[in-house]
Amino acid sequence: MPEIDTKREHIRALEGVHLFHFSMSTCSQRVRMTATEKGVDWTSHHIDLGKNEHLSPDFVGVNPNGLVPVFVHGGRTFIESNDIIAYLDVAFPCRPLTPENSADATFVADAIASADEAQGAIKLLSHEFLFKPKVLKSPREFERFSRECPNPSLIYFRRGWLTGPVPDVVLQIRKPGQQPRHVSTRYLISRHLGSHGCRKGSHQPG
Numbered sequence: 001m002p003e004i005d006t007k008r009e010h011i012r013a014l015e016g017v018h019l020f021h022f023s024m025s026t027c028s029q030r031v032r033m034t035a036t037e038k039g040v041d042w043t044s045h046h047i048d049l050g051k052n053e054h055l056s057p058d059f060v061g062v063n064p065n066g067l068v069p070v071f072v073h074g075g076r077t078f079i080e081s082n083d084i085i086a087y088l089d090v091a092f093p094c095r096p097l098t099p100e101n102s103a104d105a106t107f108v109a110d111a112i113a114s115a116d117e118a119q120g121a122i123k124l125l126s127h128e129f130l131f132k133p134k135v136l137k138s139p140r141e142f143e144r145f146s147r148e149c150p151n152p153s154l155i156y157f158r159r160g161w162l163t164g165p166v167p168d169v170v171l172q173i174r175k176p177g178q179q180p181r182h183v184s185t186r187y188l189i190s191r192h193l194g195s196h197g198c199r200k201g202s203h204q205p206g
C-alpha cells in the first residue's frame, strides 16, 4: 500500500477524502469510478496535465514523482491508482467491489492488474491522438518540461514521443474466457492514419 509521507502541512491537515486528479487521466478515472461505485464523497483537486500543473512545486510537494492520481484520506496520502482502489475497498467496506466467489475475484484482480500493464500503451495512444495537436513541439517547450519535471521517466517518454518516430508499446487485450491478444500501438496508429487517408480519398470527385 504505497502511503507516502507528504511534506506539505496543509495536506496533512486535510479532513475527509480528497483526490488530486486529471479529467483525462485513465489512472484517475479508475479511482473516480471506484469512489463513485462505492458511494464515497470526495473533494476534487484538478491538476491539468496539459498545463503541466503536475510539475508545479505545490503538486510535486504532494507527490514527488509528479504523477496523478493522489488520494488523501484524513491527512494520509496514497499514490498508485490500483493501490488506492484496494485501499478504498478496505477503508469503505460498504458496497464491496471484490466478489466473494474466488473465480470472479481472480477475474477482477486480473482486470485491475491489466489496467496497470496497459498504462504505457494508453499513454502513448492518448498523447498521439489527443494531446499532439495541443502540444507545442518546440525545443523550448521540451527544455522547460525537462527543467521542471522531477521524474526522469516522464522526460524520457516525452523526448522519444516529440522527437523520434512513434515508439512502440504492446497492448494486451483480455476478455473473459478468451486468450489475451497482443496489439502493437504502432500498428494501431498506422491503421488510424491509413483509415484517415481512405476517408479523405473517398471524398474526392470520382
Ligand SMILES: N[C@@H](CCC(=O)N[C@@H](CS)C(=O)NCC(=O)O)C(=O)O
Pocket: 025, 026, 027, 028, 049, 054, 066, 067, 068, 069, 079, 080, 081, 082, 116, 119, 154
Ligand atoms: N502507476 C501509476 C501511474 C500514474 C501515471 O502515470 N499517471 C499519469 C496520468 S494517467 C500522469 O500523471 N502522467 C504525467 C505525465 O505523463 O507527464 C498509477 O497507476 O497511479
